[in-house]
Amino acid sequence: MLKKLVNSFAFRVFTPFLVFVSLVVIVLYLFTSYSISDSANHQIKENLNWLSRSVLYICDTNVDKLFQTGNATNEKLVRLEKVSTMVAIEDFVRANNVGVIVFDNNLQEVIVKTELPRATLATIETSLLTDASIAVIDKLTDYIVHSQLFQPWQWRIILLKPKAQALRTMEQPVYRYAFSIALITIVIITGLMFYFLSYKVRNPINRIIGAIKKGNQPSYRGVSEFEFLSDSIAGMMHSLTEKTHLLESTNQEIEKAKAQLSDAIESMSEGFVLFDEQDQLILCNQHFRNFYSLTLLPDQASFQDILRIMYREGVVSVDVPLETWIKSIMLTRDKVGRAHLIELNQDRFIEFREYATSDGGVVGIHTDITDRKMAEQRLQYLASYDLLTNLPNRVMFQHELKKNINRAERFEGIVALFFIDLDKFKDVNDTLGHMVGDELLKKVADILLNSIRGFDIAARLGGDEFAVISSGLRSEVEVENMAQRMNDLLNCTVDCQGHTIHIGASIGVTLFPYDGNDCDQLLKNADMAMYEAKNLGRNQYRMYNDEMNRRVQERNALEKDMRRALMADEFLVYYQPKIDLNTSHVVGMEALVRWQHSNRGLITPNKFIPIAEQSNLITDIGEWVLEEACRQCQEWSEVNELGKLQVAVNLSASQFKYGDITGTADRVLQKLTMEPGCLEVEITETMVMNDADAVSQALHHFARRGVSISIDDFGTGYSSLAYLWRFPVNKVKIDRSFIKDLLHNNEAQAIVRSVISLAHSLNLVVIAEGVETKKQLEFLQKLKCDQAQGYFFSPPLPAASFVEWVKEYQEKQAHKGLYRKIGR
Ligand SMILES: Nc1nc2c(ncn2[C@@H]2O[C@@H]3COP(=O)(O)O[C@H]4[C@@H](O)[C@H](n5cnc6c(=O)[nH]c(N)nc65)O[C@@H]4COP(=O)(O)O[C@H]3[C@H]2O)c(=O)[nH]1
Numbered sequence: 001m002l003k004k005l006v007n008s009f010a011f012r013v014f015t016p017f018l019v020f021v022s023l024v025v026i027v028l029y030l031f032t033s034y035s036i037s038d039s040a041n042h043q044i045k046e047n048l049n050w051l052s053r054s055v056l057y058i059c060d061t062n063v064d065k066l067f068q069t070g071n072a073t074n075e076k077l078v079r080l081e082k083v084s085t086m087v088a089i090e091d092f093v094r095a096n097n098v099g100v101i102v103f104d105n106n107l108q109e110v111i112v113k114t115e116l117p118r119a120t121l122a123t124i125e126t127s128l129l130t131d132a133s134i135a136v137i138d139k140l141t142d143y144i145v146h147s148q149l150f151q152p153w154q155w156r157i158i159l160l161k162p163k164a165q166a167l168r169t170m171e172q173p174v175y176r177y178a179f180s181i182a183l184i185t186i187v188i189i190t191g192l193m194f195y196f197l198s199y200k201v202r203n204p205i206n207r208i209i210g211a212i213k214k215g216n217q218p219s220y221r222g223v224s225e226f227e228f229l230s231d232s233i234a235g236m237m238h239s240l241t242e243k244t245h246l247l248e249s250t251n252q253e254i255e256k257a258k259a260q261l262s263d264a265i266e267s268m269s270e271g272f273v274l275f276d277e278q279d280q281l282i283l284c285n286q287h288f289r290n291f292y293s294l295t296l297l298p299d300q301a302s303f304q305d306i307l308r309i310m311y312r313e314g315v316v317s318v319d320v321p322l323e324t325w326i327k328s329i330m331l332t333r334d335k336v337g338r339a340h341l342i343e344l345n346q347d348r349f350i351e352f353r354e355y356a357t358s359d360g361g362v363v364g365i366h367t368d369i370t371d372r373k374m375a376e377q378r379l380q381y382l383a384s385y386d387l388l389t390n391l392p393n394r395v396m397f398q399h400e401l402k403k404n405i406n407r408a409e410r411f412e413g414i415v416a417l418f419f420i421d422l423d424k425f426k427d428v429n430d431t432l433g434h435m436v437g438d439e440l441l442k443k444v445a446d447i448l449l450n451s452i453r454g455f456d457i458a459a460r461l462g463g464d465e466f467a468v469i470s471s472g473l474r475s476e477v478e479v480e481n482m483a484q485r486m487n488d489l490l491n492c493t494v495d496c497q498g499h500t501i502h503i504g505a506s507i508g509v510t511l512f513p514y515d516g517n518d519c520d521q522l523l524k525n526a527d528m529a530m531y532e533a534k535n536l537g538r539n540q541y542r543m544y545n546d547e548m549n550r551r552v553q554e555r556n557a558l559e560k561d562m563r564r565a566l567m568a569d570e571f572l573v574y575y576q577p578k579i580d581l582n583t584s585h586v587v588g589m590e591a592l593v594r595w596q597h598s599n600r601g602l603i604t605p606n607k608f609i610p611i612a613e614q615s616n617l618i619t620d621i622g623e624w625v626l627e628e629a630c631r632q633c634q635e636w637s638e639v640n641e642l643g644k645l646q647v648a649v650n651l652s653a654s655q656f657k658y659g660d661i662t663g664t665a666d667r668v669l670q671k672l673t674m675e676p677g678c679l680e681v682e683i684t685e686t687m688v689m690n691d692a693d694a695v696s697q698a699l700h701h702f703a704r705r706g707v708s709i710s711i712d713d714f715g716t717g718y719s720s721l722a723y724l725w726r727f728p729v730n731k732v733k734i735d736r737s738f739i740k741d742l743l744h745n746n747e748a749q750a751i752v753r754s755v756i757s758l759a760h761s762l763n764l765v766v767i768a769e770g771v772e773t774k775k776q777l778e779f780l781q782k783l784k785c786d787q788a789q790g791y792f793f794s795p796p797l798p799a800a801s802f803v804e805w806v807k808e809y810q811e812k813q814a815h816k817g818l819y820r821k822i823g824r
Pocket residue numbers: 576591592593604605606609622625650651652712713736769770771772789790791792795796
């Protein structure tokens with residue numbers, strides 16, 4: 001309660017006021033009191049002085065009386081007069097309420113004295129006895145003293161008035177009352193003001209405070225100042241409330257944004273880290289910690305500190321001193337988002353980019369690119385290596401060849417390039433399947449690796465083609481020795497998935513700088529040399545020479561010339577008749593292409609068809625022949641001079657692979673409205689064996705259309721009729737090599753006999769080609785061969801000559817028939 005009072009506004013305002021006013025009053029009072037007592041003192045002294053003069057007057061009067069009586073010498077009278085004087089003095093001073101003490105002339109005897117306190121009296125006596133009379137006055141501090149000497153009788157008259165008494169009588173009580181009243185008035189006024197203030201000030205303030213405490217806006221009405229205060233506070237509260245709401249909603253938004261930011265940062269798949277302008281850590285997400293296994297991350301750690309922790313914890317291992325490594329990373333750091341790589345242990349890669357923040361700090365985005373890096377490495381490996389054999393592929397091979405050439409150029413060395421192609425690999429693939437083929441390629445790769453020296457490079461260029469680059473060989477002899485060694489090692493028998501396979505390889509060798517200066521040239525040379533080795537019977541090596549190049553150049557020129565010839569209509573079709581051996585009638589003809597070259601004259605197909613087959617030009621030539629042969633056949637059939645004929649057209653493997661032979665045939669037959677049965681397609685048995693799927697589809701298409709199918713060169717391709725039976729074949733053409741040996745070779749006879757009998761059992765027509773003699777013909781007739789063609793009847797003829805020949809032949813046959821009829 002007291003504390004409350006002391007702390008109150010009114011108390012604090014009025015207490016100093018009250019104290020101040022009281023002090024002023026007291027000072028005034030004291031000052032006034034002093035002035036009053038001083039004047040009272042003075043007045044009393046004056047009074048004593050007057051009294052003293054009166055006493056002297058009394059004495060004088062008595063002395064005068066004495067002198068008037070003339071008895072001034074009469075001791076008795078004098079004494080009497082003295083006594084009466086003394087009595088008069090005594091009465092007088094008592095009447096004036098003043099103490100008196102009168103000493104005789106030598107201060108030995110007190111002549112008069114009024115009642116005085118004993119102590120006072122003693123003081124006076126001892127002072128007067130021992131001291132001068134003046135000193136008495138100083139010693140009687142409680143008194144106002146007046147000392148006077150009465151000369152006639154040498155009396156020392158001392159008048160005394162106690163100060164307290166004198167002042168009491170002299171002071172005017174009105175002052176004291178006034179002061180008291182003033183003080184009381186002040187206290188009362190102060191009290192009233194206190195009350196007023198307490199009530200009139202505190203009350204509204206309390207109401208205002210009460211409203212504020214309750215959270216309401218104060219709405220005091222009464223005293224205008226408090227109204228103003230209340231309104232001001234209300235306005236202030238309103239504005240504060242609004243600001244608080246704004247602040248709250250801003251805070252909420254900030255908190256929400258912070259939470260969202262935190263969620264976003266945590267949900268990032270990247271590591272996020274933020275450093276201030278001093279490069280001290282502000283925050284980072286869990287991914288960042290996880291990337292670098294940062295379980296303990298001190299506050300305000302710098303990027304360098306983090307690198308040190310990573311090093312200490314074994315997250316990275318570097319082969320340079322730690323500080324050098326840190327320095328190298330710090331030097332590459334920038335704030336422009338460039339990518340930097342940190343390689344961690346266990347083949348992990350982190351890429352980081354840093355960006356400047358507006359306050360001079362750094363934001364780091366760290367991405368685990370291990371998978372990407374692995375994929376890149378894998379891609380790089382795939383781009384450079386052959387997956388099956390793990391040997392460098394063609395791309396890597398070319399890169400290495402270039403490197404070796406550059407090195408050899410600098411050191412004036414030689415580089416040997418070996419181009420290796422497996423012999424008859426396709427047969428293995430086709431007959432034993434791709435799995436076995438793959439296994440075989442792996443074994444070949446192993447053999448090659450064993451045949452080369454440590455710094456040589458073996459590569460797989462594709463399919464069954466391999467290459468070896470060898471630097472450091474000093475002479476051609478050394479190169480040939482190496483080629484022979486490879487050839488020997490590759491000429492072996494290997495076991496692949498239970499199959500024993502004999503392999504061999506054809507190897508072409510070329511040398512830098514003698515045969516060529518660049519990769520392409522060397523590769524081309526080695527390829528040519530390899531083909532040479534193949535053409536020469538396989539399983540051998542050949543060193544490149546310029547003659548090979550000349551032949552290739554020739555071949556290229558021929559190919560170019562063929563294209564021109566096709567445009568210039570230089571190709572012709574010759575026809576060779578086919579004879580039915582039962583009726584001796586011409587049943588059809590084989591269409592055989594010729595090239596009527598503008599400069600070189602007539603060129604036979606053996607000279608250009610193989611080259612056309614290599615360049616795929618055969619598809620264009622073959623389509624042209626098909627169309628031309630059909631056109632000619634249809635023309636003859638429409639004229640009807642030669643009877644019903646079937647034209648046979650040779651097809652190449654490329655036409656099945658790359659051309660649209662069935663489409664072309666359909667289109668031609670439709671265009672000419674030719675009977676499909678008048679067309680026969682001749683394919684070799686190796687074509688059927690090598691590309692069984694594509695050929696099979698086309699053959700079934702032809703069969704459905706009614707086009708006849710004949711197997712050419714039968715017997716040379718090691719196929720069996722049983723195998724061919726799966727295809728819709730109509731005719732088998734026995735190769736002329738068997739017919740040639742037919743009369744002298746039992747084996748050839750046996751083969752021809754069995755082919756004829758088996759073909760018949762399969763309802764196939766048998767035709768023998770290359771029949772040159774009558775004996776061959778008769779033998780074939782004996783074996784029940786159905787048809788024949790060959791020089792015995794006619795060589796292939798131009799269309800016009802063919803018509804002449806057929807007419808002539810038919811006439812001959814008609815004559816023969818007639819002779820037989822008439823019995824000649
Ligand atoms: N020694 C001998 N040979 C005979 C006899 N009878 C016919 N010949 C020759 O044997 C070849 C028969 O053609 P092929 O076996 O299909 O062999 C043909 C055929 O494979 C191919 N050929 C010809 N024209 C074409 C064609 O238009 N397209 C395709 N893809 N190849 C063709 O060229 C090869 C050679 O054709 P040509 O030089 O016309 O040679 C023809 C023909 O002149 C004979 O009694 N004795």
